[in-house]
Amino acid sequence: MPTVFLIDDDPAIRDAVGLLLRANGLAVETFASAVDFLESDAVQRPGCLLLDVRMPGMSGLDLQKRLQEMDCRMPIIFITGHGDVPMAIRAMKAGAFDFVEKPFQAQALLDRLHEALALDAQERRRQARRNDVAARLALLSPREQEVMERVAAGQYNKVIAADLGISISTVEIHRKRVMEKLQATSLSDLIQMLALVGGE
Amino acid sequence: MKLDNRTYPALFSLLYIVTGWLWLLIDNLVLTVWMGGAAPALLPTVLKNTVVIIASGGLFYGLLRVHIHMTCRTRQQQEEIEEQLCCARDDLETRVQERTTELLKMNSTLTQQMASRVQMEIALRDSEERFRQLAEHIREVFWVYGIVEERVLYVSPAYEEIWGRAVQSFDERPLDWLEAVHPDDRLRIQEAHVDKHRLGHLDVEYRIVRPDGAIRWIWDRGFPVRDQTDHVYRIAGLAEDITARKLAEDQLRRQQVDLARMSRLSLAVELASNLAHELNQPLAAIVAYAQACLTLLRQGHTDPRELVGTFEGVVNQGLRASEIIRHLRQLVQRQVAMQTPLDINALLHAVIHYAQLELRQARIDLHLELTESLPKTLADDLQIQLVVLYLIRNAVDAMCQMPEGSRQLIVRTALASADWILVTVHDTGHGLSPEAAERLFQPFFTTKPGGMGLGLPVSRSIIEAQGGQLWATPNPDSGVSFHFTLPVYAPAHSPYSDHELDAHRLPH
Numbered sequence: 001m002p003t004v005f006l007i008d009d010d011p012a013i014r015d016a017v018g019l020l021l022r023a024n025g026l027a028v029e030t031f032a033s034a035v036d037f038l039e040s041d042a043v044q045r046p047g048c049l050l051l052d053v054r055m056p057g058m059s060g061l062d063l064q065k066r067l068q069e070m071d072c073r074m075p076i077i078f079i080t081g082h083g084d085v086p087m088a089i090r091a092m093k094a095g096a097f098d099f100v101e102k103p104f105q106a107q108a109l110l111d112r113l114h115e116a117l118a119l120d121a122q123e124r125r126r127q128a129r130r131n132d133v134a135a136r137l138a139l140l141s142p143r144e145q146e147v148m149e150r151v152a153a154g155q156y157n158k159v160i161a162a163d164l165g166i167s168i169s170t171v172e173i174h175r176k177r178v179m180e181k182l183q184a185t186s187l188s189d190l191i192q193m194l195a196l197v198g199g200e
Numbered sequence: 201m202k203l204d205n206r207t208y209p210a211l212f213s214l215l216y217i218v219t220g221w222l223w224l225l226i227d228n229l230v231l232t233v234w235m236g237g238a239a240p241a242l243l244p245t246v247l248k249n250t251v252v253i254i255a256s257g258g259l260f261y262g263l264l265r266v267h268i269h270m271t272c273r274t275r276q277q278q279e280e281i282e283e284q285l286c287c288a289r290d291d292l293e294t295r296v297q298e299r300t301t302e303l304l305k306m307n308s309t310l311t312q313q314m315a316s317r318v319q320m321e322i323a324l325r326d327s328e329e330r331f332r333q334l335a336e337h338i339r340e341v342f343w344v345y346g347i348v349e350e351r352v353l354y355v356s357p358a359y360e361e362i363w364g365r366a367v368q369s370f371d372e373r374p375l376d377w378l379e380a381v382h383p384d385d386r387l388r389i390q391e392a393h394v395d396k397h398r399l400g401h402l403d404v405e406y407r408i409v410r411p412d413g414a415i416r417w418i419w420d421r422g423f424p425v426r427d428q429t430d431h432v433y434r435i436a437g438l439a440e441d442i443t444a445r446k447l448a449e450d451q452l453r454r455q456q457v458d459l460a461r462m463s464r465l466s467l468a469v470e471l472a473s474n475l476a477h478e479l480n481q482p483l484a485a486i487v488a489y490a491q492a493c494l495t496l497l498r499q500g501h502t503d504p505r506e507l508v509g510t511f512e513g514v515v516n517q518g519l520r521a522s523e524i525i526r527h528l529r530q531l532v533q534r535q536v537a538m539q540t541p542l543d544i545n546a547l548l549h550a551v552i553h554y555a556q557l558e559l560r561q562a563r564i565d566l567h568l569e570l571t572e573s574l575p576k577t578l579a580d581d582l583q584i585q586l587v588v589l590y591l592i593r594n595a596v597d598a599m600c601q602m603p604e605g606s607r608q609l610i611v612r613t614a615l616a617s618a619d620w621i622l623v624t625v626h627d628t629g630h631g632l633s634p635e636a637a638e639r640l641f642q643p644f645f646t647t648k649p650g651g652m653g654l655g656l657p658v659s660r661s662i663i664e665a666q667g668g669q670l671w672a673t674p675n676p677d678s679g680v681s682f683h684f685t686l687p688v689y690a691p692a693h694s695p696y697s698d699h700e701l702d703a704h705r706l707p708h
């Protein structure tokens with residue numbers, strides 16, 4: 001179940017906001033500091049971050065940077081206090097999902113949290129498919145890889161055969177194998193898969 | 201016997217006489233012999249002659265012996281005399297030589313003295329020249345005042361440069377320089393110059409107005425010049441143009457004032473921002489707790505007992521907010537840890553020195569009515585300085601709209617009773633409306649544009665923290681008097697001596 005990871009150094013905020021989110025049916029885990037969060041397994045789990053921008057030690061902005069370095073794409077909603085606008089702007093520029101000002105409007109916060117969780121789920125699905133395609137691509141032999149690249153580039157079998165110095169029927173066999181191994185139903189399906197992986 | 205020029209003729213004459221006598225004697229003897237034969241009658245006569253000749257020879261010999269003897273004695277005496285003469289001459293020569301040496305010595309001494317006299321004269325002329333060069337080329341005005349003559353004896357040419365007036369004017373109008381002094385400074389300077397005759401010293405700063413209307417700042421110092429009997433008969437002085445320095449000082453002080461104002465403002469902003477953030481935390485928690493409760497209640501199937509914890513959270517966070525506010529109040533009414541025994545008059549002098557520029561710029565006359573030899577008080581000197589400075593600035597602000605000449609600031613100290621020192625800051629400003637008088641010490645109440653309304657309440661809390669009181673009374677004629685009291689320091693009751701308290705304050 002996707003979880004809201006709440007990080008705030010103020011125990012009252014952790015308690016109150018945790019209670020509010022749970023009452024609204026969300027799974028919540030709270031951390032007193034950025035370091036506590038990094039040291040837990042939460043970084044790998046599905047969910048989103050509700051992060052206090054102003055904290056002693058590692059600040060919210062520091063954690064955001066750290067997560068980017070770790071290639072963790074969990075959406076972050078920053079909690080800002082009075083007069084933290086410049087920090088909020090920096091957070092947004094650095095790719096934060098959004099920021100909410102204390103004290104919060106409960107419904108607005110909940111809406112943004114649901115959106116963030118949806119985004120994370122979508123991102124995770126994309127990631128899973130990418131991993132899947134990459135695994136299937138690894139099954140191809142070098143020759144099949146060569147044929148696949150040329151097929152995806154839109155070359156005719158005749159051209160590919162001349163290019164690689166093999167017969168047209170051999171090209172057709174390789175092509176069939178590639179489609180089977182990648183579980184591609186059509187040429188456009190194959191191209192989509194390659195685009196997904198090529199994004200990496 | 202020596203043979204000399206005198207001896208030879210004597211010998212010759214003696215030889216001649218002896219030869220003559222011998223010839224007579226032989227002649228007679230021959231005659232006697234011849235007579236004895238020829239004429240014996242005549243023999244007695246010839247014998248008688250012979251006897252006479254022999255006798256005369258004996259007599260001559262005797263005479264010669266006597267003469268020789270006499271001569272010999274004279275010679276001896278002469279030799280002795282000569283010897284004595286010789287000695288005398290030697291002695292004389294020695295003395296002459298000695299005298300000559302002495303004279304030579306004296307001569308050289310005299311020559312030396314003359315040379316040094318000449319050198320001294322040259323040196324004197326040089327030093328006079330140097331003095332003149334110095335006096336006429338330095339940028340400061342060098343002056344000499346004769347006490348007996350009752351006039352300025354010398355003024356260097358820089359006077360014309362700085363004052364823009366002719367040096368000759370001193371002879372015609374001795375007080376010409378004083379007319380140039382700025383009207384605001386003139387009385388003070390006149391007094392200082394009268395005192396100068398009595399004390400022999402002078403150290404004043406004043407403004408002059410040049411004929412072209414420009415104002416210059418002068419630093420005038422005088423030093424006593426004494427005669428051999430240690431009696432001051434002249435005063436020598438230097439008057440320096442310190443306009444540039446004064447302007448720089450004024451600017452610096454203005455910047456400091458601005459800086460102080462800015463830092464106070466930024467401090468207030470920072471304090472407000474911190475306070476907002478601090479208060480926002482419990483507020484956010486309270487709102488979140490309440491919303492959680494609302495959510496649960498709306499769902500309709502909540503056991504009210506489940507809400508107890510949530511409401512406890514609300515209560516605790518409300519208390520936390522009020523704790524923050526109490527803490528802030530304590531911060532303003534700072535503790536009393538820095539109390540030291542202090543001389544309130546010295547403190548007032550120090551603060552007034554700091555505020556002098558503001559007073560002068562606002563054309564306010566300051567009167568100090570300080571009671572001398574007041575006992576010390578035990579207080580935090582920095583905080584009391586702040587209060588005094590604030591009260592003075594308050595008075596300056598209150599009087600700036602009043603006509604010039606009526607702006608009088610009186611700072612007074614007195615012993616209110618055996619235990620209390622009273623300080624009063626009296627202004628001749630516009631006074632207070634009844635409404636203002638009532639709300640004077642309320643925070644955020646102000647009659648000044650741009651004022652924060654914190655000065656008086658903070659001042660009051662500072663004075664109250666030292667054990668004293670701060671209040672205001674309207675003056676019978678115009679303006680307001682602010683009074684504050686501070687406790688008299690009684691060291692006998694203190695476990696620490698002054699010295700120990702000072703030692704505690706100093707960093708080791």
